[in-house]
Amino acid sequence: MSHAASFFAGLLAGAAIAVLFVQAAYRRKAALFGRLFSFAMHELNTPITAVNMTILNLLSDVFGELPAPLKPWIEMTREQVGRLNGLVGEVRDFVHMELHQDLRIEAVEMSVDEVLDEALVSIRRGMEQAGVDFGLIKTEALPAILCDPERAARCLSSILFHARKFRSGGPITLAVSRERDAVRFSVLYLGPRLSADEIEKSLELYYPATPRKDQVMGATGMGLGLIRRIARLIGGDLALRVEEDGRATLSLSYAAAGARA
DSSP: OOHHHHHHHHHHHHHHHHHHHHHHHHHHHHHHHHHHHHHHHHHHHHHHHHHHHHHHHHHTTTTSOOOGGGHHHHHHHHHHHHHHHHHHHHHHHHIIIIIIOOOOOOOEEEOHHHHHHHHHTTHHHHHHHTTOOEEEEEOSSOOOEEEOTTTHHHHHHHHHHHHHHHOOEEEEEEEEEEETTEEEEEEEEEOOOOOHHHHHHHTSTTGGGSOOTTOOOOOSTTOHHHHHHHHHHHTOEEEEEEOTTSEEEEEEEEEBTTTTO
């Protein structure tokens, strides 16, 4: 091998080693970043819980009868604190999923009513205050579902918030039904028209960070992609269908208990 060839071979080897060092440094930085965010999310839970308990006590007249004119505002605060708590959970899941790569998901049996009650406890009132006609259609005798107890209601709440944010008019309907070996929570609303490409992109994990020419926020919370990823980890799924006139259906499905047997 000539001196020139040896020189360039050594140069390439040195560059490769340098790249490895940079990658290792980046991974260490990402790990530190993830731990810092996890710590911050954990710290946020304490004041959120304290505020939520205070709101519940106010609504339960623990501190005395709540004046009627104040009640709608306290109800609105309750809904927004619940949304904030959900967002903290979404950020925490994203950190563990993408940075730590150690997200732990459970799949336990839960009743559909249990998930609905937790998801709708404050959203119903928020819909009413926003002037949105909200309806629930539920098939009788639905089986229990396999889902994560920490995330099932949060994911359902998130797609309802998505529908309310992007609704252009008309009612929002939540329809719950059995679909073969799954139970489907379908949120129906009238929203903006979307191309097939935009629909698919909106279900990607990093869609909320995608630069947009119109400067309009294209998602709520951490986006639909995170919800779909979590649902799929449990054996469920999230789908979005938008008709030409803007009629949209967000469908969150979980496996029916016993379906995997």
